[in-house]
Amino acid sequence: MIKKLKPKERMKIPRAIMPEQDPQVRNRNFDEVPCGLTEEQALTEAMRCLDCPKQPCVAGCPVEVDIPGFINLILEKDFAGAARRIKATNSLPAICGRVCPQEEQCEQVCIVGKKHKPVAIGHLERFVADYERDNDLVQLPEIAPPTGLKVAIVGSGPSGLTVAGDLVKLGHDVTIFEALHKPGGVLVYGIPEFRLPKAIVQAECDVLAQMGVKFQNSTVIGKLDTVDELFEQGFDAVFIGTGAGLPNFMGIEGENLIGIYSANEYLTRSNLMGAFKGEETDTPIIHGNNVAVLGGGNTAMDSVRTGLRLGAENAYIVYRRSEVEMPARIEEIHHAKAEGIQFHLLTNPIRFIGDENGKVKAMELIKMELGEPDASGRRRPVPIEGSNYIMEVDLVVVAIGNSSNPLVQATTPGLDTNKWGNITVNEETMETSRKGVYAGGDIVTGGATVILAAGAGKVAARAMHKYLMEEIKK
Amino acid sequence: MPKVIENQPLSDMIWKMKVEVPRLVTKAKAGQFVIIRVNETGERVPMSIAGLDRDAGLLTVIYQVVGKTSALMTTIEAGGEISDCVGPLGLPTHVKKWGTACVVGGGIGIAPIYPISQAWKEVGNKVHAIIGSRNKDLLFYEEEHRAVADELHICTDDGSYGHHGFVSDVLKNLIDSGEKIDMVMAIGPVPMMRVVANLTKEYDVPTWVSLNPLMIDGTGMCGGCRVSVGGETKFACVEGPDFDGHKVDFDLLVSRLSAYRDQERTAMKKLLENPKCQLTKAVRAFKYPN
Numbered sequence A: 001m002i003k004k005l006k007p008k009e010r011m012k013i014p015r016a017i018m019p020e021q022d023p024q025v026r027n028r029n030f031d032e033v034p035c036g037l038t039e040e041q042a043l044t045e046a047m048r049c050l051d052c053p054k055q056p057c058v059a060g061c062p063v064e065v066d067i068p069g070f071i072n073l074i075l076e077k078d079f080a081g082a083a084r085r086i087k088a089t090n091s092l093p094a095i096c097g098r099v100c101p102q103e104e105q106c107e108q109v110c111i112v113g114k115k116h117k118p119v120a121i122g123h124l125e126r127f128v129a130d131y132e133r134d135n136d137l138v139q140l141p142e143i144a145p146p147t148g149l150k151v152a153i154v155g156s157g158p159s160g161l162t163v164a165g166d167l168v169k170l171g172h173d174v175t176i177f178e179a180l181h182k183p184g185g186v187l188v189y190g191i192p193e194f195r196l197p198k199a200i201v202q203a204e205c206d207v208l209a210q211m212g213v214k215f216q217n218s219t220v221i222g223k224l225d226t227v228d229e230l231f232e233q234g235f236d237a238v239f240i241g242t243g244a245g246l247p248n249f250m251g252i253e254g255e256n257l258i259g260i261y262s263a264n265e266y267l268t269r270s271n272l273m274g275a276f277k278g279e280e281t282d283t284p285i286i287h288g289n290n291v292a293v294l295g296g297g298n299t300a301m302d303s304v305r306t307g308l309r310l311g312a313e314n315a316y317i318v319y320r321r322s323e324v325e326m327p328a329r330i331e332e333i334h335h336a337k338a339e340g341i342q343f344h345l346l347t348n349p350i351r352f353i354g355d356e357n358g359k360v361k362a363m364e365l366i367k368m369e370l371g372e373p374d375a376s377g378r379r380r381p382v383p384i385e386g387s388n389y390i391m392e393v394d395l396v397v398v399a400i401g402n403s404s405n406p407l408v409q410a411t412t413p414g415l416d417t418n419k420w421g422n423i424t425v426n427e428e429t430m431e432t433s434r435k436g437v438y439a440g441g442d443i444v445t446g447g448a449t450v451i452l453a454a455g456a457g458k459v460a461a462r463a464m465h466k467y468l469m470e471e472i473k474k
Numbered sequence B: 001m002p003k004v005i006e007n008q009p010l011s012d013m014i015w016k017m018k019v020e021v022p023r024l025v026t027k028a029k030a031g032q033f034v035i036i037r038v039n040e041t042g043e044r045v046p047m048s049i050a051g052l053d054r055d056a057g058l059l060t061v062i063y064q065v066v067g068k069t070s071a072l073m074t075t076i077e078a079g080g081e082i083s084d085c086v087g088p089l090g091l092p093t094h095v096k097k098w099g100t101a102c103v104v105g106g107g108i109g110i111a112p113i114y115p116i117s118q119a120w121k122e123v124g125n126k127v128h129a130i131i132g133s134r135n136k137d138l139l140f141y142e143e144e145h146r147a148v149a150d151e152l153h154i155c156t157d158d159g160s161y162g163h164h165g166f167v168s169d170v171l172k173n174l175i176d177s178g179e180k181i182d183m184v185m186a187i188g189p190v191p192m193m194r195v196v197a198n199l200t201k202e203y204d205v206p207t208w209v210s211l212n213p214l215m216i217d218g219t220g221m222c223g224g225c226r227v228s229v230g231g232e233t234k235f236a237c238v239e240g241p242d243f244d245g246h247k248v249d250f251d252l253l254v255s256r257l258s259a260y261r262d263q264e265r266t267a268m269k270k271l272l273e274n275p276k277c278q279l280t281k282a283v284r285a286f287k288y289p290n
């Protein structure tokens, strides 16, 4: 297979296009949209990599995955080996291969991308991780002899899962405390099935459980036990990975009408509670005919595409800036458009209008134009006076971001936070102001990405191990 | 999975369940609630704490059959399990020496005011308890309340037991009789809490009510439980469930509670028609009030 092709010849190979469900079919089902590369596609795609000595892609990856290394293993047809190579720095390749914004990270700086389309690193990552899992090739890593030290992890999102995996490998006794009844954080309650099948998240958790991680679901830290009580119960160190789970609302007239959800509520009903499966599960969800989602991030795209799949005739994105400012992944914006989502850009709601039963029936919108750049560097949208209009809607999903949930911070004396309520840490160690307490992921950064949360987990795990072995074990 | 130690009817539609959750029970306080999931496809339903046996590690909830999930709860036998019981959630009721306090429980609200009555009594309040139901058969916890309150007042809507009338009538008589009430806690159906709050507003008696909006996570993550208090939006699961009754927008609460009416009724109908479901004859005869 590895005919030594010259760089020029390699560059001539077109980038693999991952097969996808047809947009007009998938917009009515919840099955995964991209179907994964075939083995042949993956091998051909791997040949496009130039194996650059400078490895800009590695530097572009927040956790510095050995990208040319795993791509070379693909060329050797050692797919499981390639997956293992990724796992040395990123424990969740099947998940990251699906949801990472590669176009802003590794693929953005890929040398091939200078003249052609970059190597499809994300697709390859997904391919090897799926191959390994589907063919039962996942090997449990060797677990070090027990250290006799106990670690508590609060929250089972990507940051918590990563810390758990790394520390259990090193022989520590790890327990994850999760408020909800299923582990995974946003990966289970937020990101829909059609983008990240829940079986994949469950498989990752199952592997951790086999490695010895204990999962205590339905346990709200700060309510059932506080961080201090965890120490009293014999835990030697605590990691807080509670995410950014407090939904923001617009604060405008009529926002409490029936039919106006936060994205968290809408997605939780659909994903975690399984309302997308219809009558199979008991949690109801409102099925809108005219669904408007406010916002332009991944959460907004997930919500609007869920609305369409639940039967909406019209599904709108209403966003106050223009498309270039949208924080959602480009791939997701493309997917949404192909499925028939209608975009109302440079538009902002100013009030919601209800019917006699307190249900939303319309909203008043105003057109915006872009003014001077604001603190975020993006041009500030300003309303155009007199441009108001009414849009008929029967379901609105507010997806304008989340703040940090204060439950743990409020019950942990001496834990420092910034003015937004995020926990402050030493970024080299993820150590908080409290001894033995570490934090990472969205609770530290505010809403960010899966790979940044997982990366923070890696850093924290390393520092926690050092702390445990040097200061507790002695 | 939490073990159910006891589950039995107090009347046709009102049931008492005891669940073994030792850790939760040591932490829970009067006024807080738990969220229960009966089975893997089940909804998450909030239930107030109606009793805590710390020695045995048992939590008591008293629930009324109003739809599919509460009906399913009746099918769990002692010794069986529920998928989840998470808590304690929400803020505890304020416990302080007010002087003379009055707890008012209507219908299913008779249960959660019992631990509040206990807590207020323990810190030295004189406690009046007013409990009321539609008729004698629906009344429960009389002995429990009698053992705690300084004075117990009982009423039924149809006069079949105790005073003939509503809990608010009894409260009004009590205040009019010259008893100076310093604090009221009212729990029950929304119309009852509204009437009590309107009454005590006239008399300028501070009044807490415990709100029961629809909830999912119970941790502040979804905002589904939002209520309006004094013109401000609050998440009842983390900022409540107790709020100043004089400031609550009850209309909004009633409206939001009706959000899934059709879907709920369809689900209940299917359940009642399913011969495989182990419902008692009485529960199977469930009818919606209107």
Ligand SMILES: Cc1cc2nc3c(=O)[nH]c(=O)nc-3n(C[C@H](O)[C@H](O)[C@H](O)COP(=O)(O)OP(=O)(O)OC[C@H]3O[C@@H](n4cnc5c(N)ncnc54)[C@H](O)[C@@H]3O)c2cc1C
Pocket (backbone or CB within 6 Å): A099, A100, A101, A154, A155, A156, A157, A158, A159, A160, A177, A178, A179, A180, A184, A185, A186, A187, A190, A191, A219, A220, A221, A222, A241, A242, A243, A244, A245, A267, A298, A299, A300, A302, A329, A405, A407, A408, A440, A441, A442, A443, A447, A448, A449, A450, A451, A453
């Ligand atoms: C709809 C949506 C789509 C997204 N799409 C993408 C994407 O495509 N790509 C991408 O990279 N990122 C995406 N993100 C962002 C990404 O999911 C998050 O940045 C990431 O999940 C953060 O991980 P975390 O470990 O900090 O915590 P989270 O995933 O937020 O998990 C935190 C967990 O902690 C639990 N918890 C909270 N408080 C307590 C407590 N007191 N006790 C016990 N448990 C507690 C919560 O229940 C939750 O399970 C998306 C986010 C959302 C909401």
Ligand SMILES: Cc1cc2nc3c(=O)[nH]c(=O)nc-3n(C[C@H](O)[C@H](O)[C@H](O)COP(=O)(O)OP(=O)(O)OC[C@H]3O[C@@H](n4cnc5c(N)ncnc54)[C@H](O)[C@@H]3O)c2cc1C
Pocket (backbone or CB within 6 Å): B033, B043, B044, B045, B046, B047, B048, B049, B061, B062, B063, B064, B065, B066, B067, B068, B069, B070, B071, B108, B111, B112, B211, B212, B213, B214, B215, B241, B257, B258, B259, B261, B264, B265, B268
């Ligand atoms: C903090 C809190 C404490 C509660 N404590 C108790 C309790 O101690 N005992 C008890 O019997 N019930 C209590 N409830 C109400 C209980 O949660 C609901 O009755 C239950 O969720 C109904 O589920 P279902 O599937 O049986 O009925 P559904 O079919 O879902 O609903 C049937 C009817 O009940 C109403 N309903 C649904 N959910 C609620 C709700 N959360 N609150 C009020 N009405 C609702 C609906 O509006 C509908 O009219 C409490 C609710 C909250 C928020």
Ligand code: SF4
Pocket (backbone or CB within 6 Å): A048, A049, A050, A051, A052, A055, A056, A057, A058, A067, A068, A109, A110, A111, A112, A119, A121
């Ligand atoms: S930058 Fe692109 S071509 Fe170069 S090693 Fe990385 S993936 Fe391969």
Ligand code: FES
Pocket (backbone or CB within 6 Å): B214, B215, B216, B217, B218, B219, B220, B221, B222, B223, B224, B225, B226, B235, B236, B237, B238
């Ligand atoms: S129930 Fe979700 S925020 Fe209160």
